[in-house]
Amino acid sequence: MMSFAGDLTGPSTALPHFWQHTVGSGHATLGLRSDWQAQLKRTHDELGMNHVRFHGLLSDDMGTVICQDGALLYSFFNADQIFDFLLSIGMKPFVELSFMPSALSSGPKTVFHYRANVSAPRDPAQWAVLISRLVAHWCRRYGVEEVRQWFFEVWNEPNLTAFGSGKQSDYFELYRYTVQAIKGVDAALKVGGPATADNAWVSDFIGFCVAEGLAADFITTHHYPTDSFGKPGDDTEAQLSQSRRSVLRDEARTVRREAGTLPLYYTEWSTSSNPRDPMHDDPYAAAFIVKTVLEANGLVQGYSYWTFSDIFEENYFPSVPFHGGFGLLNIHGIAKPSYRAYELLRGIGTELLPVSGVHSTLDAWLIRGDNRATIIFTNFALPRHPIQTESASFTLTGAGSVATATLRRIDLEHANAKRRWQQMGEPEYPSAAEVAELHEASRLCEEIQPFELTGGTLRVDAIMLPQSIAAIELTC
Numbered sequence: 001m002m003s004f005a006g007d008l009t010g011p012s013t014a015l016p017h018f019w020q021h022t023v024g025s026g027h028a029t030l031g032l033r034s035d036w037q038a039q040l041k042r043t044h045d046e047l048g049m050n051h052v053r054f055h056g057l058l059s060d061d062m063g064t065v066i067c068q069d070g071a072l073l074y075s076f077f078n079a080d081q082i083f084d085f086l087l088s089i090g091m092k093p094f095v096e097l098s099f100m101p102s103a104l105s106s107g108p109k110t111v112f113h114y115r116a117n118v119s120a121p122r123d124p125a126q127w128a129v130l131i132s133r134l135v136a137h138w139c140r141r142y143g144v145e146e147v148r149q150w151f152f153e154v155w156n157e158p159n160l161t162a163f164g165s166g167k168q169s170d171y172f173e174l175y176r177y178t179v180q181a182i183k184g185v186d187a188a189l190k191v192g193g194p195a196t197a198d199n200a201w202v203s204d205f206i207g208f209c210v211a212e213g214l215a216a217d218f219i220t221t222h223h224y225p226t227d228s229f230g231k232p233g234d235d236t237e238a239q240l241s242q243s244r245r246s247v248l249r250d251e252a253r254t255v256r257r258e259a260g261t262l263p264l265y266y267t268e269w270s271t272s273s274n275p276r277d278p279m280h281d282d283p284y285a286a287a288f289i290v291k292t293v294l295e296a297n298g299l300v301q302g303y304s305y306w307t308f309s310d311i312f313e314e315n316y317f318p319s320v321p322f323h324g325g326f327g328l329l330n331i332h333g334i335a336k337p338s339y340r341a342y343e344l345l346r347g348i349g350t351e352l353l354p355v356s357g358v359h360s361t362l363d364a365w366l367i368r369g370d371n372r373a374t375i376i377f378t379n380f381a382l383p384r385h386p387i388q389t390e391s392a393s394f395t396l397t398g399a400g401s402v403a404t405a406t407l408r409r410i411d412l413e414h415a416n417a418k419r420r421w422q423q424m425g426e427p428e429y430p431s432a433a434e435v436a437e438l439h440e441a442s443r444l445c446e447e448i449q450p451f452e453l454t455g456g457t458l459r460v461d462a463i464m465l466p467q468s469i470a471a472i473e474l475t476c
Contacts (some may be wrong), residue, residue, distance in 0.1 A: 001391045001461075002042050004357035004364035005191050008373055009398030012351035015367060019293045019345060021302035022051040024268055024326075029061050030054070031082035036311045039329050041089045043308045047342045048327075052086065053094035053304055055156055058114045058130070060102050065130055066105035072126070076137050077373040087142065094151045094267065094304070096195070096296040097131065097165075097178060102250060104130065111162050112314045114450060117360040118163045119453040122178045127382070131181040139185060148188050148222035148240045153220050153267060154178045156198040172208050174342040179214050181199055192218035195267065199223050218301070219259040222268035225288075225382070256299045265302035271338075275315060276324040281418045284467040286337035286410045287380040293345060294365050294376070297352060305342075320428050321438070322418045330417075332435050340415040343444060344408060344471045348374045361387050362464060364394060373402075375472040393459060394472075400456035401476040406412055407449035411468035417442035 021094045023043060030036045031054065043049050048410040058064045063075045086093055099116040103125050107119035121127035130186055139147050157163045158171035171194060194205040194264050199221050248269065256264060269292075270279070270287045279285055289305070296303055310318065310327035328339035335343075349369020357364060365376045375394050381387035396402075412419060420441035421427070424434060449472050451460040462470040 001050045001393050002357065002359045002362050003393045003395065004355050005395040005397075006353050006355045006364075006366040007397045007410035008351055008353070008366070008368065008402075012353050012368060013298070013346075015140055015297055015350050015352040017048065017346070017350070018071045018296070018300055019050040019303045019305070019342070020050055022265065022267065022304035023047075023049040023308045023328075024304050024306040024311065024342050025052055025054040026307055026314055027112075028054050028056045028059065028082065029078070029114075030313070031085065032078065033311065035152045035333070036309060037085055037310045038258075039311065039333050040091070042333070044089055044091050045326065046346075047089070047339070048227055048346045049150070049308065051092050051094040051302075051304075052308070053096050053153070054085050055096060055112075056099055056114065056116050057096065058097050058101055058278065059114070061114060061191070064134070065101045065103050072103060073287040074130070075134060076134060079134070080141065083142070084139070085138070087146075087364065088273075091373055092150055094153065094265075096153050096156055097427045098156045100127075101130070109164075113316055114313065115436075116475075120164065120174065124173065127174070128177040128181040131178055132184060135182050135185045135189065144186050148186070148190070150190065151218065151265070152178075152182055152189060152191045153195050153240045154191065154193045157195060157222065159196045159198075159200045159447075160195075167389060168204060168208075169199075172205075175205075176207075176212065176214060179216075183215055190217040190218055192262075192265075194215055195220045197222050197403055199255050202255055206260070206262070218261065218263040218265055219255070220265045220267045221255060222266060222306075224268075224270055225249055226272035238379055246291075246295055248292050252296055252299040263301040264299070265304065266300055267302075267304045268306040269303065269328055270306045272351075274324070275312075275326060278324045280324050280338065281322045281330075282467070283411050283469075286415075287467050287469055288344065290340040290376060291363055291378050291380050294352075305338075314442075320426075321430060322426075323423055325417055332430070332438070332440045334417050334435065335415075337410045337415055340410050340442070341446050341469065344376070344410070344469065345396075348376070348471075359390070361388050361466075362392055364392065366396070371454075371476050373474045373476075375460065375474070376431070377462050377464055377470045377472075379466060379468045381466070390464045392464050392470075395462045396460070398456060399453065399458035399474070402451075402453060404457055404475045405449040405460060406445045406473050407447045407462070408473075409447075409469065410444070411465040413465075415442060415444050
């Protein structure tokens with residue numbers, strides 16, 4: 001039995017729900033689909049997500065700018081349709097300015113199934129004209145006070161050759177023209193970068209902007225865990241217990257120091273960068289999300305999970321209901337364990353209390369809210385590292401006013417629609433009745449949780465399967 005302890009009446013640290021700031025999607029044109037829109041509205045309504053970010057807003061399939069008879073023709077209609085929808089459901093765009101319209105590109109290099117052009121602009125001044133016209137159009141259409149609440153992020157992962165030359169100098173030149181164009185429309189609009197993979201270029205980007213007198217209103221970057229954190233036997237259990245299980249926290253701490261006082265937004269992160277990883281569909285992802293999000297408190301202003309839906313087509317559009325896609329929801333809108341993890345997180349309070357107790361795979365958090373508190377246990381380990389079923393106990397002082405306790409679990413047997421799909425024989429095209437059954441299997445179920453209360457001290461226990469979450473809500 002592993003024991004944790006906390007004091008319900010003790011001093012707290014603020015826990016803003018920064019994970020609700022933004023959520024990712026794949027490709028701009030998906031925003032014109034009714035099923036994408038329905039899933040995003042549900043993600044906003046149920047999980048509280050406030051912004052959405054996606055690639056390719058300027059790509060040819062959006063029709064933003066084309067060349068006809070030697071003249072550039074601009075059309076912002078499709079972009080407006082998506083942004084109109086976002087505002088109608090209470091969301092806002094986190095505008096990723098990508099990729100290069102062919103009419104402006106310096107070469108034919110493309111990426112993804114939808115052939116997004118990732119070349120530099122042939123004439124940076126023409127790129128600046130596009131950005132200026134587009135942003136000015138939005139300020140007229142939606143009002144400048146509205147657009148000042150948006151975020152403009154320049155490009156996507158420019159340090160990778162998949163998305164351009166991979167050279168800082170090329171990206172910095174693109175940023176220069178972009179930020180000058182946007183600020184030329186309205187100086188209060190928020191612009192940032194460097195939108196890099198793997199926490200790269202942050203210090204260099206800030207140094208460039210300072211040296212050149214360019215605005216950088218916020219910092220963005222991305223990170224994903226990799227398979228390079230070792231295998232059992234590579235290190236001592238004590239070293240494995242925290243550093244490798246908390247790698248994203250440790251990276252975010254470094255970037256936080258580099259960013260200084262600038263707001264820091266991770267505009268992509270996930271359990272894996274593999275677009276077909278079974279872990280995305282498993283309880284593993286849920287435990288990873290809860291642990292990683294709570295460990296990021298105080299380090300970031302936004303933490304955008306990639307992505308909210310398996311309606312996604314960077315490589316192809318899938319038909320298998322559980323194919324390891326990035327989404328919190330699958331193509332049928334069935335909630336994965338990862339979606340339920342965010343549902344649990346939305347319901348917690350905003351005061352994080354200290355907890356004592358250290359274990360190689362178990363963690364515990366205590367969060368206080370209005371007339372309630374939540375104890376969250378996770379039992380998590382990275383792939384290929386030891387993990388087993390554990391018994392966890394929490395002793396809570398200052399708990400004399402607690403009246404009831406309820407338990408919600410995410411594990412192999414709970415809120416796990418993929419497991420039920422496997423038991424069905426993994427149908428590629430499930431019937432309406434099967435989809436309904438999978439929706440039911442995905443639900444978070446609430447149970448009465450027994451507890452002992454003696455002289456103002458409460459004790460509650462939980463059995464934790466590998467890669468699992470248990471959330472115990474106490475009402476006062």
